[in-house]
Amino acid sequence: MQQPAATVAPPPAGSPGLAGAWGALARSRSVRLLLAIELVVVLAVVGQLWSTRRQVLEAEQRDIGALAGAMAAQADATLEAAAAALGTTRDELARGLLQPGAPGADALLRAHIAGLPQFLALGVADADGRPVASSRGTHGARAPLAGRDFFVAARDGTPGALHLSLPYVARAEDPAAVSVAMDWRDADGRFRGVVMLEADPDFLDRAFTTLSPSADTRMAIYRRDLGLVADGPGDNTRAWAQDDAAHxxxxDPQRGQAREVRLPGGEVxxxxxxxxxxxxxxxVVSRNRxxxxxxxxxxxWLVGGFAGSALLVTLLMGLRNAREQARRIASEAALAAGQARMLRAFQAAQEGAWEWNPATGQAYLSPRMKELLGLARDAEIGDETGATALLHPDDIEPLRSAFLDHVQGLSGPFDRVFRVRTPDGGWRHVRTRGLxxxxxxxxxxxxxxxxVSEELRAREERQRLEEQLGRARRMEALGALAGGVAHDFNNILAAVIGYGELARDGAAPGSAAQCQLDQVLLAGQRGKALVERILAFSRGAPRAHQPLRLQPLVDEVLKLLASSLPAGTTLASRLQAPDAVVRGDATAVFEAVMNLCTNGLQAMPQGGTLSVELSRVELAHERQLFEGRLAPGAYACLVVQDQGTGIAEQVLPHLFEPFFTTRSADATGGTHRGTGLGLAVVHGVVVDLGGAIDLQTRCGEGTRFELYLPWSDEAVAEDPAGAHAGVVPLGDGEALLVVDDEPALVELATELLAGLGYEPFGVDSSAEALRRFQAEPERFALLLTDEVMPGLSGTALAEAVHTIRPELPVVLVSGWGGPQFEQRxxxxxISVTLAKPLTRDELAQAVARALRG
Known part of the structure; x- marks a missing residue:
């Protein structure tokens, strides 16, 4: 293949040769003198312009300050006149000289306002805001003013103080107006209404156009709450108002002095x-800087342009002589610089170069290429045989065939990856590309x-993480599905167990009906236990989290297992963390440990040893496990290792999914199969405690599970066992508000609570419950609510009632609360959380505990 002839590109302007020439020119005495003179001229021009700018700004600030003072004096005079008229009217009303509604009252108001041309009307409104007198003579048609800001301020503020409203429209046919109001009180100081002057919105700033030195100068008047009373003469459209600048x-103790203010939009x-x-x-008076x-x-701009042009011409003339010299120096250095860059690029990329002649078998390898092939940098290579000495045997012929196909034009660009043996016996992956x-x-x-060994390892790690993320998302979806099913099933079980207990209490002791109902309740409890295992996976069940000691709990599991080990199976324990404390639910942790150990025993049908270890582990760096990621810190590490059949690779992605099991029917043709909830429960409990799971398994060599649970430094509270065993607390007629979206469960709960001595009020809508509580907030001693309901959830309902009565006890009952249930x-x-379905004793204990704090 014939290659095009090489061409030499002109040297770039920033090449080292040109930079060196410019540097040599800059070091010459004449050029340095020229640059110094030009620098002095530039500094003098800039200094003069900056001084002029400062003088212009100071003059403008003085003008704005004088204008603000004049407008403030005029506004104060106007308000003083308004205060005099309002004060006179207020005193006449207080002394009974002016009787609203009496003949002549409106005429007297017109006499008071006759000397105030800047105001439109003078009126009086009673304590309910109804106009009762006006200089206009028409005061009955106006709407009450009790909700207006100036009315509220006059009623609640200091007697005798002036209060200005924001511009408002009293009636659709009226233009916008501003009211200046003062309270009206009788001789005993009781509030009787307000006296108010009505004016155009620009009554305080009418003279601004005359006094303003420029069309772009703006003015605004603010109340203390930053309400805009006036924004200059005009239609009050608020085309410009510096609200943000007034904050x-x-x-500001120096607010009387003019200064520069930058608005949020960037304007100064x-x-x-x-x-x-x-x-x-x-x-506030302002002008755009x-x-x-x-x-x-x-x-x-004029001075700078003239000075800059002169300096530029001078500079260009001084530098003209360096142009040819700089080009010559740059041309000489361009080739050497390019060669040096290419060499540095090869060295930085750690790439090797090679050549191969298929006809003669001769090969050339650069020193780096020899290193990539596992050879010494100075090794003699005459032909391809020496070059392929350390290649993986399976890669030699495919690599040669790819070379030949590319030479013969049978394939596109040559790009292959092959393996080379490393000194430690491993394999290095090398990618080669050629032409x-x-x-x-x-x-x-x-x-x-x-x-490319690291790149391939990173790709494999990324693929592993993507698979782990896929498992996590799949399990999250399964958890939500399982939780939703468990929630509905719990509602059914709640009715079965609750009404079963009521029916059993009504049956004759020792009767056949009572025995049959005992079996119904037993089946209900079995269903409850199964649902609890499902909810342990979905992590949405109400569960108490408290500090508990882990080693005694694990020891209790091992004692139970030791009493019923299969033949040929032994149990080995090594518990070395007696002070291990984790924060969680003891029952859930017990069940997770039991399930994990039982799973290991069932994996050894031919017998073997189940090893259980407990220790403290300190992690200094973040660690990625098979299921989850651990942050640095202290963990209690529980290891359960069996010598069973191991776990097949195709099973691993589904290992912690609920209802997934590899256990088949027994040899007798029975249908006893695993429920597939054991490892799902383990996963749910570990994640609920904030931990992670690691797994090591090989088919035929057993499985090792490692549970990492966050170590807690909290003290473990001693539980006085049996302090209240068998005692069912009764109520004393307290009124309880009961809400559940299942009417049957509402009826059941109210019946149970009534039998316990309470006065329950049941509703099947959270919105109706909130309305009833708002109507009588002090009537109820406790709220008993379900969590998952249409509209307001149980936690949302609790937050709503706590805004009215923060101390109200709330018992939250739920079959499945969804993600982050405990945090919500x-x-x-919430005072107490309980899991459905409830027995009467559990309900009695929960209500009593919540009422007694």
Whole structure:
């Protein structure tokens, strides 16, 4: 294959040769003198322009401050006149000289406002906000004013103080207006209503257009709550208002001085603020800094452009002589720089170069290529035989065939990965890419190679993590499905067990009916235990989390197993963590350990040894396990290892799924199969405790499970066993609010609670329960609620009632609470959580515990 002739590109402007030439020029005395003079000129021009800019800004700030002072004085005068008129009217009302609704009352108001042309009307409203007198003479048609901000402020504020409203529209046909109000009280100080002056929204800023020095100067008047009372003359459309800039001006001791303020949008304004003396108002005058500096900016551009042009011409003339010299130096260095870059690139990439002549078998290998092939850097290589000495036998012929196919044009670009034996007996993966060219002796292959062992290992690790993520997502979906099914089944069991207990109590002692009902209750309890195992996997059941000692619990499991070991099976334990404490539910942890050990025993049908170990493990770095990831910290590590048949690779992705089992029917043709819940329960309990699971297994060599549970430093509370055994606490007529979306369960709960001495009120809707509680919040002593309900859930209902009565005890009953159930219950302030289905004794104990704190 004929190659195109090589061409030499012109040297880039930033090449080392050109940079060196410019550096030599910059070091010459004449150029340095020229640059120094130009620098002095530039600094002088910039300094003068900056001084002029500062003078312009100071003058503008003085103008804005003077304008703000003038507008504040005018506004204070207007408000003083308003205060005088309102005060006079207020005193006449208090002394009975002005009787609203009496003949002549409106005429007297018109006389009071006659000297105030800036106000539209003077009116009086009673304590309910109804207009009762007005200088307009039409006061009955207006809507009550009790909800207006100025009315509320006058009623609740300091007597005799002025209160301004925001612009509002009283009637659809009326224009926007602002009210200046003062309270009206009788001789005993009781609030009787308000006296108010009505004005156009711009009554305080009408003269701003006349006094404003420029069209872009703006003004706004704010109340203490930053309500915008006025934004300058006009239609009050709030086309511009510096609300955000006014936040920090109220409490600023230097607010009277003009300063620069940057608004959230990036605009910079010159701002001066004045607090009005007659009312709690803040008057703000501002102008855009860029507009104020516009004349200076035009002058600066003109001066800067002229100076810059002169300096640029001077500089170009001084540098003109360096151009040819810089190009020559750069051309000489370009080739050497390119060669050096290529050498550095090969060294940085750790790639080897090779050539091979298929016709003669001759090969060339660079030193790095020899290293990749497991040879010494100075090894003599004459032909391909020496080059392939350490290649994997299975890769030699496929590699040779790929070479030949590429040379003959039967395949595309050459790209292969092969294995090379390493000194430690392992295999290194090398990727080589090449291209066929035509040489004097015929086709020639040449290319590069690099070590891709780490890349392949990273790819395998990524694939493993993706598989683990897939398992986690699949199990999460299965958990939600199992939890939902268990929730519905729990509601059925709750009715069966509850009404079964009631029916048994009504049956004659020792009768056939009582015996039959005992069997019904026994079956219900078995169903409850099965549902609890399902919920242990879905991790949505109500479960108490408290510190517990792990080693005594494991020891108890081993004692139970030791009494019924299959023939030929032995049990070996090594428990070395007597102070191991974890935070969880003791019953759930016991069941998880029992299931894991039972699973190991069943994996050894021909007998063997089941080893159980418990120890403390400290992790300094994050660790990825078969199922889950561990953060650095202390863990209790429980190891259960069997000598059984091991676990097949195709089973591993489904190992912790519920109802998945590899146990088949027995040899007698029976149907006794595993439920597939054992390892699912183990997985659910471990994840619920915040731990992770590691697994090592090989077919025919047994399985090793490692459970890592977070170590807790909390103290374990001593449980006074039997303190209340057999005692069923009774109520004392307390009113209880009971809510469940299943009407049958509501009826059952109210019947059970009534028999225990309480006064239950049952509803089958959480929304109806909330309405009933809002109507009589002090009536109920406790709320008993289900969790999963349409509309408001149980935890949401608890949060709602706690906003009204934070101390109300709440008992949350649920068959399945969904993900993060315990966290939601804790945030809602739940007193007690219980799992469905409940017995009467469990319900009695829970209600009594919640009522007594």
């Amino acid at each position: 920090g001006l109220w409490n 304004r010159l701002v001066s603020a004045r607090a009005l003396a007659r009312a709690p108002l803040l008057l 860029a507009a104020a500096l516009a004349p200076w900016t035009r002058q600066a 066929s060219t035509t040489g004097p002796d015929g086709p020639m292959l040449s290319g590069t190679a690099t070590d 219950a804790a945030r809602a302030g």
